[in-house]
Amino acid sequence: MAPRESGEPESADRAAELEIVHLLRAVTVELGLHSARFAQANGMHATDVRALIALMDARRAGEETTAGRLGAALGLNSAGTTSVVDRLERAGLVRRVRGADDRRKVVVEVEERAVRLGQDFFGPLIARTVDLLTAYDERERAAIRGFLTGVRDAAAGAARGSAGLTG
Template sequence: MRLVHLLRAVTVEFDLLGAEFAARNGLHPTDVRALIHLLDAARTDTRATPGWLGEQLRLNSAGTTALVDRLERLGLVRRNRDTADRRRVLLEVQEKATELGWSFFGPVIGGVVAAAEGFEAAELETVRRFLTAVLESTERAGL
């Protein structure tokens, strides 16, 4: 249970950081989660459509549209027509959002990277496998 409690503590800290980032930048916590999903999609070459984003956030179509409208108004996200299918809209995180994120979360990310440097590659692989299994477990639970 100590691992469960540690994971909970880390989650609470990240949630607090996300809420502080949102408050400082006039965002809703869901906006921050949306930006994270969109950044992750870009990293994995996933075509992020409004429908896909709504599924990730468990929002209905109207809620997703309002969220994307808000992020677009703030200059954080841009809608682009898919060149392969002009009927489809793709979402792209703008440089402004990335810069905001790095200015706030950069020190935290740097601290995590520095902490990881104190571990052997095999230890980090074990941590990666564990966190992946925990993530898959929570996704299966549908929470």
């Protein structure tokens, strides 16, 4: 399936590599459950958490997020997007700001309260994760970084193309 160069020891190695694949999936499952706990603890739904994450990501990258962009990132239509922003605004976690240049647009900004809420809940887990990394030297960290980058790009690339194979 995957185009290999030549004859390395295969079947035994392959099992060890599959273990990492399952491990990665287990991580995504656990982190998903953790997000769900955050949602539940704050009377929110999974989509609202995903929206906050997208908004904070954009803010870190220094980009404004309009309602439309947010909806696209979440895979919602305009009605659903309005609904999400309504819920978050009602909860005091974001605010609507009319676009200065184009007044049709609605820029969604996260309130300071949402940032604090997220830090309080995810901070410990992040700290623990950072702590884990101190056990590895630079070469090992580079491997972790490279592997995660590769998986992210493969999954993102799978959006286009048949499924991101042979990339």
